[in-house]
Amino acid sequence: MTEALSRAERMRMPLAREVAKAVAIENGVCIRSIPMRVIDTETGKSQTVYLPCNATLESRCPACAKRNRHLRMAQCREGWHLESEPVAETDEPDNYQRYLLELRADFQVMREDAERAGQPTEDLDLGLAELDAEIRAAGTRGQVVRATAGKRKRSTRRRQDAPDLPRRKMANTTLGRVYTSPDGKRYRPSMFITLTLPSYGRVRDGAPVDPASYDYSRAARDALHFSKLVDRFVQNLRRVAGYDVQYFASVEPQKRLAPHLHMAIRGTLTRADIRAVVAATYHQVWWPSCDVVRFDGDNLPVWVERPQQSGGDQDKQTGDYVDPVSGEVLPTWEEALDRLGDDEDAEPLHVVRFGSQIDVQGVLAGTRDADQCIRYLSKYLTKSIGGTIESEDRRRRDHAARLVEALRYEPCSPMCPNWLRYGVQPKNARAGMSPGRCKGRAHKPEHLGYGGRRVLVSRKWSNKTLAEHGQDRRAWVLQVLGIADDRNRGDAHRYVWRRVPEGDPGLPPLDVRLLHLVAQRQRWRRHLVELQARAEGRPADTLSAIDGRPCGQL
Structure with missing residues (x-):
């Protein structure tokens, strides 16, 4: 009996590796760090460093997700209430960049001539792709895109059931209006807006009251095109x-x-304007119909390879899907869209709109409301859309399962294999596609239909990328520590970085690596706290945070 109890007690003991992970998370250390071997080509010496995984979801790495959330909060705060235009001065192109663009122009002309003459263009396409990569590596932003002929167009006439919007003369500014109070004080308020989708049925505590009458099909399509x-x-x-x-x-x-x-918006509009914009906003999905199932179960289209073509451009699609009974080739994605365009009575597959619930708040810089809105904006960034369901919430879990099932055969993009179910070949079809087995992000249970980006930032918000905000944070820490930033020393080519594979004889076990990083983080933190306390004339042991940030986030 004593031995049995002892064995049971040992089974309840936590594993040492799990304890190491818990300590690492508590100290803000990445638990999925990437080991890299850095080799100095001049001295021949090497050392192993551990780079953070930079995961954005708490389920993958809590420390990195929390760090990314704090960076997003800093990005939001820095760009929301600007008083001057965030103008970025771009460098003049150097001679090498000009040479590459001139060379690309020559290649472009040669490709157009070859295409008109019916000659193969594979080598020229490869050269253009290599040039584009070299142009980006030379320090240019954006991408040179070759215009495509015959771009499909649809009527831009507004729907009759949507109100018209006024169009005001555009001013060349990103700043909102300035208001002056009777005492002469100037204010430049901004806005915080919350928009929702319409109702699909009565809901109580996050789950439908009557699942049978809940419009899961519309909910799935709205999420896909949100x-x-x-x-x-x-x-x-x-x-x-x-x-x-x-x-x-x-x-x-x-x-x-x-x-x-x-959405945090710089500047203000009237609530009436916001409501008018929401009422007039819609998105029409001009896709082939997917309301009638043509192939299902064992009766699925069959892939047939095309004969090899000699000369000319090689099509990306090397075969076709055919009807398993008649052998008829299914229409390609482009052919299906052409038929849709030729049909004057065609209707969009789906029209998505916002719901009637709209919340608009005016916000001033430096107020508690502004800080609260920033926290609200980043509240769920470390969780997936499906990750907000508590494990004991059975009704919401069942609701999520029904939504996933409704999404199973909904096409999420032109390349989605689900189009085969409705008699259309997906764009760039390939062998092995099967309806209901799309690997797209929107079809994963944790995303529940939404496959877009979780954070949307306009280009002139803070005039910085998220990486640049991270560099600002790093520069602040180095400045406090009194360490020079050696990233721009000009000898970057001196070092060679190679990833160390798991199982390498020189790579310590995971728990040893985690404890090493914890000790390193604690040492940096103590030094940073001591320097900050000395600068402020306070004892180091009384300082638990720096600039309002917990030390674990440094």
């Missing part, structure tokens, strides 16, 4: 505002698991 609706809202908002509206937005799940939008 990102396009947000893009259209921003376009309409800028037309009505009359200036280049800048925004920081996050897409988060409601309790009913539908995506909704929180």
